[in-house]
Amino acid sequence: MTQVRSQTDRLADDGDTVPDRPILAAAARAVSGNHTAAWAARYARVQVISAYPITPQTTIVEQLGEWADSGEMPVEYIRVESEHSVMSALVGASLAGARTFTATSGQGLLYMAEPLHWAAAARLPIVNVCVGRGIGPPWNIWADHHDSLSMRDSGWMICYAATHQEIFDSILMAFRVCEDPRVFLPMMICHEGFTQSHTIGPVEMPDQRLVDDYLPVVPPEGWPHTFMDPSRPTSHGLLNMPDDGFFYEIRANIARAHDRARPVIAEAVEEFERTFGQTYGGLVHEYRTDDAEAVLIAIGTLADQARACVDVCRDRGLPIGSVKMRFVRPFPVDEMRDLARRFKVLGVMERDIDFGIRGGIVAGDVRSAIQGQGDAKVIPVVAGLGGRDVSLDEQVAVAETILNAGRTGELDDQVIWLGMKE
């Protein structure tokens, strides 16, 4: 059993401030969601940042660029000419053993698709903040999940943060999970355009030394995955033949790493709570599900609002709970199966469409995960595309529909297109 030490004990253990490793004091700051992400990268002592502007992400890399220039943040900051180069540069930097970070949105994420896949297949612990926005045409820069979810099959871990505090904390946790030798995968931390990126909120930022404890700085000799090391020459990404090579096995190892990431995420969350006193649950976070008849599953801000929705429903005597899905990759398979055994109906609300099937992308994943487990039916709810507002009343109405569908048994082939103009 780990002895929990007080903050003062921990701080007293540490030596003096080293100039190239500035120590930030604990502080509560009123910041935008984007600046929260920038602060998290600074606390995480990121070593290489590569950046290209895109709305609504831009203020993240602007803030980091300011700190890089002022020297407040000792970091190699590469101002590249495209998102393809953003991720390619981070692949290079990570191969050379540095802790790396960037942020992007919508079209930018799509443009970096090729090196995104490369980063995951090269097993590099890169952290990328995706500030979700609509994909054009038509042009749209507001909250949407289609950008990050279209990279669902890239091999990246994908995490959605619903509040400013969660953005900050998730980025710290992300580095810890990504850099765990059991995992060695990149992670995307997603929040939403404008509703999160440009709104100001309070964020508790801990003492730097606690962060350093939680997230050890990169060792001088680099990570075990440091490939660009002249003292230990290796070649990376060599051609593999279909039968004599190991392409299949190397790809399968990415899937295994996702499986191993599940307990690593749980550990990281647990240790985070011990260190900082904050918790978000593991891959999912349930709210008032104990005596519920049906649950509303959602990601991002829709999940945060779903808790308020559940409270309203409960006041009206509607037995509904909510589940915030924090991670879409690795997918919370066991958690979804558990829900399927406990509830008749799972509503899945998301800001994206899985074209050519039925409803949203996450709903499809939920269906696939729960196959053969219990009698639960999935009702996809497509909502809030391109930043369209989803009001609490609308969400309550959806909750009621889901509950009634479960009670009447009229469940087949329903997709709820919430807030769509006729």
Next chain:
Amino acid sequence: MPESTKTKTRPTPRSLAKEAYKELWLKGNGTCPGCSLSLSLRWALKALGPNTCVVAPASCTNVVVGLYPTSACGVPFTNMAFAAGASAGSGIKAGLRARGQHDTNVLVWVGDGGTFDIGIQALSGAAERGDDLIYVCYDNEAYMNTGTQRSGGTPFGAITTTTPAGKKEHKKDLMAIVAGHHLDYLATACSSYPLDLYEKLRKARTHRGLKFVHLLAPCPPGWRFQPRYAPKVGKLAVQTGMWILYEIEHGRMRLTGPSKRLASPDAQMKPLSEYLESQGRFRLATGAIYDELERWVRQNWQAVRDRLASEAAHAAETTDSAAQED
């Protein structure tokens, strides 16, 4: 009198005898017979030494370096996506610097497709930022790894699988494009003159920012000639004036190797037909195409001679005014 070509980095027979044993690009790799990529990379790594990391975006190099888990590269080597040679190089350099390894060379080893075409944006970005990279474009004048499709580097009149009647456009003036980024050091080279390449890379190492070397690399299967003629074809390219060997250091151009002897307008170049007829890829070239290529060669040489003359005049002017001040 041309300025002295003797520099500290000039190899001597004795130093080269030593270099010959330091192999960082190893035997048993998968290059075709007569491959000039292999010859050039071998000498490039001799010039840069073991404290070097190599990044190679999609090209023949990705295949010939070896099948997993074997590798012919004696220094850290990574494959990379096609468009991303320069940007991955910038990242590697930044990562090494972040870890305190400031003196490690990063060699970005890219084909003509990855430089003239798909990778030109990343190259331009890295050059403009002045990232500390040694970028070598080994130019075999088509997409050879995929079986000889035309690239922005394919010369006028050459047959490729996508220009079966011969290419209708001249190759891009890559050196002019790159020179537009105000580099401290850029040079051309040819695999048939490995010592010239060696010297240029030794020199490149001492400069700041992105150093660029445009290397002509004759490709026996792609250019349609017998592997044993690879060095000869490269030499013919230089001797006929089709390829000009030079370096530009801090804006000053200097011809190198056999190209020095061709600087004078009266210099006797070998007939261009000797070069064109040495390869099957020009077999459809008519007299008109020969004429146009000859015109193109004359134009390139005129530009070089004009530049050298203007630089010499400028230098003389500077010396005069300095003398007057004294």
